[in-house]
Amino acid sequence: MTSPQPKATLHLIPVGLGDAPINDWLPSAVQSVAGGLSVYIAENAKTARAFLKLMQLARPLQEITIHELGPRVENTTLEEWLRPLKSGQDIGLVSEAGCPAVADPGSRAVTIAHNWGMNVKPWVGPSSILLGLMASGLDGQRFAFHGYAPVDATERAKQLKLWENNSAKNKQTQLLIETPYRNNAMFAGLLGNLKGNTRLCVARSITTSEEWIRTLTVAQWKTQPPPALDKHPTLFLFLAQ
Template sequence: MTTTLHLIPVGLGDSAPDRWLPQAAQEITAQLRYFIAENAKSARAFLKLIGTQVPLQDITIHTLKADSTPQDIRAWLDAVPADQDLGLVSEAGCPAVADPGSLVVAQAHARGMRVLPWTGPSSIMLGLMASGLQGQRFAFHGYAPVKAHERDTQLRAWESVSHKQQQTQILIETPYRNQAMFDALLQTLRDTTRVCIASALTCPDESIQTRTVAQWRKAGAPDFDKKPTLFLFLAS
């Protein structure tokens, strides 16, 4: 039998699993005894939310750290019995998308394992879908530089690419720096550039708004304090 690596999405915030994870994926997750996760504690909280068919203390969770080596990952995969499957979970959203889980997926392919992605929430895709910006051409950049002058230079460079290629630019920020990023976008980008701010996606306090830079200056910042937020923009 071929071991399957299940790529299992995790919720983006405080909302019921039935809203963001198919029932079939929940049922598979409940059966698994082996997992790889960025954080074992949060992975256990996720499994407790889903419900498991075996006690949590009998489930093996390997922690994927910044210093985890390909040898570590291969050892975790090889330790799974031939009649068992395993799951890969992220801290939030879809594993292996803006996430180090891609290292695990690469090793699974190298070992001839079946890789099965399950449908679930990706803040990148949800934000893009709801932004009204260019969905045919887009780029996800992760985090912008932290230092102000480097960040502003990078934002201008991304805006130039956006204008030339009509490509939506997508980035994230640490929640406590949302206001700083919002201010940088308004100070750096052109008045006519459209900016979407998508916060707390899939959660009860979800907010998705798209305005031009000039309109955002008049409206002021949305309620995104300490909330996971996605920033998207498209230069006209």
């Protein structure tokens, strides 16, 4: 009687948040797993290839299949990419930066793997959301990540005030990000719309040589020179009183 074939695994592998030595942010065990896989699903194929070039690979990079999970990819296509799991082949899932399936479309692949009864393995690595929250000094037990605020200044002001009201009501830290070239506008919008006693943390370029994290009240921020945020990946966190 033959034993059943072991279930394959979808490996959730974090990638770097910026330019920094890989050993500073990814354990060697995770590097070993990542370097041994021959199929990947990635938010961005270019950044996935750059990530793989940082480690020892079991095969030439050209022989590694990388499927790009863009917003227009249908579930039927995603299922075809994941089908090797059913024949016992492990697959890697990576985000453009940080942890896959967290503020990332990779959660669709994870859902399919669970529906098929496959193993899903999250690996240790950098998450700007958690690292920023850790370093902020704000409430780490109750928090909400919102992604991007509206680009339009009027709509952004309304949304920030709503999030601030929710923060005060629920004693909940609010987290958001912005496209790096709009960081300065976002910072100005936060100072212009939040109350003076709301505590605001700015976490820039986490894990890189440009890392800079500071928490002050909005009133205190207004007395300081604005931080250099242009073109730097930045996380904004605030907690209302």
